[in-house]
Amino acid sequence: xxxxxxxxxxxxxxxxxxxxxxxxxxxxxxxxxxxxxxxxxxxxxxxxxxxxxxxxxxxxxxxxxxxxxxxxxxxxxxxxxxxxxxxxxxxxxxxxxxxxxxxxxxxxxxxxxxxxxxxxxxxxxxxxxxxxxxxxxxxxxxxxxxxxxxxxxxxxxxxxxxxxxxxxxxxxxxxxxxxxxxxxxxxxxxxxxxxxxxxxxxxxxxxxxxxxxxxxxxxxxxxxxxxxxxxxxxxxxxxxxxxxxxxxxxxxxxxxxxxxxxxxxxxxxxxxxxxxxxxxxxxxxxxxxxxxxxxxxxxxxxxxxxxxxxxxxxxxxxxxxxxx
Amino acid sequence: xxxxxxxxxxxxxxxxxxxxxxxxxxxxxxxxxxxxxxxxxxxxxxxxxxxxxxxxxxxxxxxxxxxxxxxxxxxxxxxxxxxxxxxxxxxxxxxxxxxxxxxxxxxxxxxxxxxxxxxxxxxxxxxxxxxxxxxxxxxxxxxxxxxxxxxxxxxxxxxxxxxxxxxxxxxxxxxxxxxxxxxxxxxxxxxxxxxxxxxxxxxxxxxxxxxxxxxxxxxxxxxxxxxxxxxxxxxxxxxxxxxxxxxxxxxxxxxxxxxxxxxxxxxxxxxxxxxxxxxxxxxxxxxxxxxxxxxxxxxxxxxxxxxxxxxxxxxxxxxxxxxxxxxxxxxxxxxxxxxxxxxxxxxxxxxxxxxxxxxxxxxxxxxxxxxxxxxxxxxxxxxxxxxxxxxxxxxxxxxxxxxxxxxxxxxxxxxxxxxxxxxxxxxxxxxxxx
Numbered sequence: 001x002x003x004x005x006x007x008x009x010x011x012x013x014x015x016x017x018x019x020x021x022x023x024x025x026x027x028x029x030x031x032x033x034x035x036x037x038x039x040x041x042x043x044x045x046x047x048x049x050x051x052x053x054x055x056x057x058x059x060x061x062x063x064x065x066x067x068x069x070x071x072x073x074x075x076x077x078x079x080x081x082x083x084x085x086x087x088x089x090x091x092x093x094x095x096x097x098x099x100x101x102x103x104x105x106x107x108x109x110x111x112x113x114x115x116x117x118x119x120x121x122x123x124x125x126x127x128x129x130x131x132x133x134x135x136x137x138x139x140x141x142x143x144x145x146x147x148x149x150x151x152x153x154x155x156x157x158x159x160x161x162x163x164x165x166x167x168x169x170x171x172x173x174x175x176x177x178x179x180x181x182x183x184x185x186x187x188x189x190x191x192x193x194x195x196x197x198x199x200x201x202x203x204x205x206x207x208x209x210x211x212x213x214x215x216x217x218x219x220x221x222x223x224x225x226x227x228x229x230x231x232x233x234x235x236x237x238x239x240x241x242x243x244x245x246x247x248x249x250x251x252x253x254x255x256x257x258x259x260x261x262x263x264x265x266x267x268x269x270x271x272x273x274x275x276x277x278x279x280x281x282x283x284x285x286x287x288x289x290x291x292x293x294x295x296x297x298x299x300x301x302x303x304x305x306x307x308x309x310x311x312x313x314x315x316x317x318x319x320x321x322x323x324x
Numbered sequence: 325x326x327x328x329x330x331x332x333x334x335x336x337x338x339x340x341x342x343x344x345x346x347x348x349x350x351x352x353x354x355x356x357x358x359x360x361x362x363x364x365x366x367x368x369x370x371x372x373x374x375x376x377x378x379x380x381x382x383x384x385x386x387x388x389x390x391x392x393x394x395x396x397x398x399x400x401x402x403x404x405x406x407x408x409x410x411x412x413x414x415x416x417x418x419x420x421x422x423x424x425x426x427x428x429x430x431x432x433x434x435x436x437x438x439x440x441x442x443x444x445x446x447x448x449x450x451x452x453x454x455x456x457x458x459x460x461x462x463x464x465x466x467x468x469x470x471x472x473x474x475x476x477x478x479x480x481x482x483x484x485x486x487x488x489x490x491x492x493x494x495x496x497x498x499x500x501x502x503x504x505x506x507x508x509x510x511x512x513x514x515x516x517x518x519x520x521x522x523x524x525x526x527x528x529x530x531x532x533x534x535x536x537x538x539x540x541x542x543x544x545x546x547x548x549x550x551x552x553x554x555x556x557x558x559x560x561x562x563x564x565x566x567x568x569x570x571x572x573x574x575x576x577x578x579x580x581x582x583x584x585x586x587x588x589x590x591x592x593x594x595x596x597x598x599x600x601x602x603x604x605x606x607x608x609x610x611x612x613x614x615x616x617x618x619x620x621x622x623x624x625x626x627x628x629x630x631x632x633x634x635x636x637x638x639x640x641x642x643x644x645x646x647x648x649x650x651x652x653x654x655x656x657x658x659x660x661x662x663x664x665x666x667x668x669x670x671x672x673x674x675x676x677x678x679x680x681x682x683x684x685x686x687x688x689x690x691x692x693x694x695x696x697x698x699x700x701x702x703x704x705x706x707x708x709x710x711x712x713x714x715x716x717x718x719x720x721x722x723x724x725x726x727x728x729x730x731x732x733x734x735x736x737x738x739x740x741x742x743x744x745x746x747x748x749x750x751x752x753x754x755x756x757x758x
Contacts, residue, residue: 002553003550003552003553006549007546007549010543010545010546011546014542014543014545036690103610114367114368114369114372115369115372115373115592115633116369116566116593116597117596118597120599121577127579128579134447134552135549135553136552136578138577138578140577140579141545160372205703209541210573210577211542212566212570212573214369214566214567214593215368216365216366216368216369216566219366220366220542221542222746251543252543252545253546254548255546256546257549258550290535292534293506293534293535293537294538295537296537296541297537
């Protein structure tokens with residue numbers, strides 16, 4: 001039981017890290033209408049910048065500088081590239097973000113090498129926060145959760161309790177009208193891309209020590225992020241949170257469970273027909289596959305299922321047609 | 325055909341340039357080696373390091389060798405995928421490369437070994453030899469063995485032989501957990517670990533076994549929670565690349581106290597993550613240890629000076645020594661003669677005298693069990709500048725880890741070079757065009 005609870009908590013911290021990334025990605029999508037393929041690279045850049053500046057300014061310094069630096073890069077990219085190609089429609093924009101992501105990864109490879117860099121947990125946050133039974137919950141995981149929740153709170157306050165948030169919300173759904181009322185919609189778009197970049201940078205700064213800091217982290221995280229926002233519903237912040245929690249906990253719990261689908265069915269009273277081969281043939285071997293082995297696959301299975309049955313994602317299907 | 329003045333001039337310039345080449349370079353026969361391993365994707369860092377290792381030892385051996393040849397490494401990126409590996413082999417063959425180097429991933433290695441054998445049957449006179457420097461699935465030298473495949477790293481059962489011998493003498497280990505990568509290699513490790521432990525230490529319980537998708541898992545904390553819940557006091561893992569670094573990181577965060585017996589703790593990037601917390605608990609069972617005196621020290625120093633990284637694949641050096649020794653013995657660089665000469669060859673390399681066993685083409689060499697310790701006067705090599713090193717616990721000489729060969733080798737009927745067929749029209753047309 002303790003092990004399950006601990007796994008849930010571990011999954012929660014991982015989910016909140018995913019949410020930091022997915023929230024930016026989904027906001028950018030709703031406002032700019034493009035999937036930002038460079039988002040994984042923003043995450044990677046955040047980790048590298050935090051590690052590099054952390055050498056001079058300490059861990060906290062890195063944590064502050066990384067979001068700002070990534071936001072600056074995102075701003076330059078929006079103003080310098082995205083605005084120019086926007087006139088040609090969404091496809092060139094999409095390709096531009098994809099190309100920019102590759103450029104960032106290769107630049108990191110040139111600057112910092114293709115091996116992982118030793119971006120570690122600072123001594124203050126090492127050790128355990130509390131113990132559950134005989135198991136430790138790492139202090140750093142608690143810290144990641146705190147950062148994730150703080151970012152969630154800040155995003156919520158900014159979007160729902162400020163005038164800027166009001167304009168952003170309006171621009172999400174009624175951009176021409178907001179523009180006609182005298183607001184600078186392109187500036188709002190830049191702001192959202194910068195904010196998304198800052199969130200990704202922050203995620204990189206806290207995720208680097210938790211996971212791994214190397215150029216490959218961009219591609220690894222990128223694919224999972226798309227799964228998260230598709231499951232949650234493209235363009236919805238609540239959906240991003242929902243999707244992140246679902247994917248994070250699903251992956252963690254699938255590993256924590258010992259046993260296969262067949263074991264679960266047996267517990268529910270189902271028994272294999274006599275004469276069924278236990279481990280050969282496609283259906284039996286799928287049924288007898290350990291769930292923990294299939295864990296990395298589950299988010300993508302879920303994506304396919306969601307696209308097939310609820311093409312707009314789970315949250316929209318739950319009954320709100322607003323973007324947020 | 326009339327020659328224009330410009331044509332004539334360019335011909336003259338060409339011959340001048342050829343004449344300006346250093347005499348040595350022109351005289352030494354060049355042996356091209358195709359390097360086929362991931363240079364992009366999750367395992368790119370390892371692949372790049374391996375490529376640099378090969379290039380570095382080629383430079384070393386090119387300074388002078390008994391065979392009087394010059395090695396040139398030609399990189400191909402297989403992205404870690406089986407299909408791309410086979411495609412890369414074809415690309416290499418098209419460039420007339422007759423020696424292939426590959427190591428990462430037993431799945432790719434098995435496919436490559438089969439593709440090489442198939443090619444050699446179909447194209448007598450154009451044979452290709454495959455030096456496998458890292459894939460260790462026992463099928464490669466067992467059920468699927470091939471005359472053209474040579475394994476430079478100890479196979480899974482050999483490494484596990486050394487590992488379980490070490491565990492046998494540690495009564496404090498009672499509960500063992502297996503975390504392996506989910507492909508043929510990881511499953512072989514789990515299978516042999518169970519078998520050998522059951523034989524050598526029937527009192528040991530295997531309390532858990534997890535297979536992780538290769539390069540897919542980012543958060544290893546649930547696995548560590550399982551290990552802790554199972555109260556294991558030892559983990560056996562053959563993970564490599566990010567799958568190992570992430571596992572070590574998660575173990576530290578979870579405050580894991582169990583010993584970690586690894587195949588690849590010295591591979592690139594992993595030592596940087598191990599840290600002081602794991603001193604004495606992380607074990608490396610490998611064909612090398614960084615404090616071996618002699619040649620290895622000079623190689624490690626030279627490599628670090630040049631690439632600012634650790635020389636973590638020293639078997640590359642053994643590989644080129646094997647080739648030069650065989651070429652010297654065969655008085656030829658023709659793959660079919662060199663392959664025959666490599667069978668049963670004994671030679672000296674950085675870890676002492678080694679033998680390429682003729683029966684299954686498995687290199688027999690010492691295996692070292694070492695553990696993560698602070699750098700000291702006796703063990704001075706500072707691994708990845710961490711202040712720590714792998715300090716030797718004990719050495720298993722080849723005789724102790726050699727297992728009976730499982731291979732029924734199909735040798736070519738003759739090692740004489742087959743009569744080369746006259747070149748096809750298209751090929752000669754291409755050559756004439758140059």
